[in-house]
Amino acid sequence: MSSLQLSLFGLGFLTLLAVVAYNYWTSRKNQPRQAEPMDESTSGESLAQDPSEPQEPVLSDDFAGLPQPERKAQIDALIDVIATVEVDMPVSGDAALAALPATRRVGTKPFNVEGCSQVNGQWEALLPGRRYSAFQAGVQLANRMGALNEIEFSEFVVKTQAFADAVNGTVTFSDMLEEVARARELDQFASDHDAQLSFTLCARAAAWSPGYIQQHASRQGFVAGVIPGRMVLPSAVQGLPPVLSLTFDTQAAMADDPALSAIREVTLSLDLPQIAREDMAFERLRQSAHLLAKDMDGVITDGAGNVLSDEMLDQIAHDLSQLYEALDQRELSAGSPQARRLFS
Known part of the structure; x- marks a missing residue:
């Protein structure tokens, strides 16, 4: 074999090796991010709870120690x-x-x-x-x-x-x-003063697996809901609606091997009239979105792909403050039994 043939053979081998390496790197890069292995030392903590097990408080019997909502007559001349x-x-x-x-x-x-x-x-x-x-x-x-x-x-x-x-x-x-x-x-x-807000968290680079999302959301206090692909931040009072909800592709959550499901966005939602003002639901929505974006390498958008800046979020907070005042003046304060019934 001549030196030229040897050189061509070596060059071809290096090219093939480079292609294989590039394909491997691309595959690893595009693979959905996976949840970190659990540390046995944290097995007794809330982080170690299996996020795939439904724990939505409105349908669970495991919250006997939580405060109970005040029970009053249902019928009200106001509504x-x-x-x-x-x-x-x-x-x-x-x-x-x-x-x-x-x-x-x-x-x-x-x-x-x-x-x-x-x-x-x-x-x-x-x-x-x-x-x-x-x-x-x-x-x-x-x-x-x-x-x-x-x-x-x-x-x-x-x-x-x-x-x-x-x-x-x-x-x-x-x-x-x-x-x-x-x-x-x-x-x-009610139509003029309804507010159902949602932020969309989009992946910047690699997609997320359901387990990866659930693990990071659980660190912010979210627990699994009864619907696959849904997590909630429960109220401190048993029987009341969750403060926030987090949702992602239901089909991805129900896949035979969820670890292979690639999810590029999750939605954080708030049904404002359902949650009492003192629960600071919007502030918690904003904080959860920022922390998840930081930890999961994501960006906060309005669902149409427009990035939400801090200035925009400040304006939303101001508008919601005025909405709270209007509901209070009508004796339909957010989170009250009357408001929860009217805005349902």
Whole structure:
């Protein structure tokens, strides 16, 4: 073999080696980032919890030690049409429960019946073993599905009258046109003061695996939700909505081998009217987004690909402060039972 052939052979071998090395480097570079192995010394800490196990507090029985939300009567004249039902004699809770309609909705609006306790005169949800001296039925004026309309009001009348007949009561209704007008006004206010915010965290370089996202999110206090690809930052009070949610591709989370799933963006969301102002939900949303962006090499955007600067986030915070004030003035403070019902 001549020296020229040897040189060409050597050059070809080096070229092949360079291609193999480049392909290996590219493959490693494009491989989704994986979660770090757990340190056995941290096995008892929250970080070591398996993030794939659903722990969303609203559906879990493992939060008995958390504070409980205050239990009050559900029906409220601020956001409900109310019809009173007078009875000649006290009615048992068992009989009242048996008289309720099969469904607790009127169209797209919640329908409720409460009783006036014979013991303390307070309105409460119907319970067996109690006795009630009067009843009130209510249908919600508005929710995110829209305002109560004439057809829904008529259905409310039919259901309430059937309940009153079953307990031998006399029912009094308010004027339909007035209530429908009130529903439209409330719905317009709610539409003007609703705020469901979301930030999109986009990968700068290498994509993320589901385990990588879950591990970093768990360090910020997020726990796995009941839906694959969803994590939540739970409220400190059992039964209340989560403060924040984090979501990513559900199909990627359900893949046969999630470690091979390449995810390039996650969404952090806040349903502001559902969360009390003192929980500082937007501040926590902003902090979580910044920390995750730093740790996961990502960038915070508005979902349309526009990077959100600190100045933009400051302006959003200012706007939300005004929204909180408007809700407070309407006696629909964010996180209150009335606000959670109206903005649902």
